[in-house]
Amino acid sequence: MQIITAGRTGPNRSVRFGGDPVLDERGRISVLGLAASTTRSVDACGPESATLETAELLGAAGSVVDDELRTLDVGAWTGKSPEEIDPVELGGWFADPDARPHGGESVADFVDRVHAWRTAQAGLADRCVVVAMPVAQALLCRDAGRFFAHEVRPATLYTCDDA
Template identity: 50%
Template sequence: MRANLIVAGRTGPNHLVRFGETGAPLDERGRADVSALAEQSGPVSCGPVICGPERAARETASLLSLTVLVDARLASLDVGAWTGLLPEQVSGTEMGAWFGDPSARPHGGESIVAFVGRIKEVGRIKEVGRIKEWASPAPSLTLVVAGPVAQALLCRDAASFFDVAVVPGRGYQL
């Protein structure tokens, strides 16, 4: 089975690098990037499109397919008290702890260890020739998710989470 991973298109908060914004719509650039991706790869019709609950993920999925299933388990990283903040609004000590220790939770939300573990469990999509949990007999699957979820799916483990860079509105193979 083939699994396609698409990072939700850009939003205003993505562009500003705000932490944890989940209700922001795609901005003009985000819509253009997703439309270009759809033109390049054609409509997604050979399997289910499953997306995270964030507004940008839902909008991106809707631009790619008429049939979209929202799975709340694919929710992005909970950054607690940092939600809506720019990196420069967070103390250097807290930021250093977060980047330096994947089990740290200086924001009071999810640690990188817990987040990557949660997403990797949901993302176990290959099991005996069918899509676990979504029970699809389709030969392929497309996941449309927020950037941190894509990082979690692509990284080896929590320690390598920040080593993975993804681009909004781009596709990757799982």
């Protein structure tokens, strides 16, 4: 399975959790550069604004929008920078995949949801999806305990070998 991450947004640049921002100018330019270097057709994308805009810039307007490919729900942390969050809560969230100090989705539940979607796609290894960066991390990790071990970048193509 091919995974394309959405282009950069303002919160990517300023390191903020969640929200539904659109691509910034640099994000659009990066996606257009990726579009010029890949011939992949997009089969599905997540529902976020930046993800939909990325798919459109890649020439995939009208791709199937799959809600199971939505990004991690960080609840009360949405729009906040790491400095605005209690360091004990933030550290606990990074250390324990089942933690949900923000009241949203735990990393474990999120990874399970994304892996269930991937499993349902079995036999479709040639699929290409456009997703938010946390969804790409979930698709690339083997389990929730390794979620944060996968660093991904905006407007980048990844391959998920075990899909």
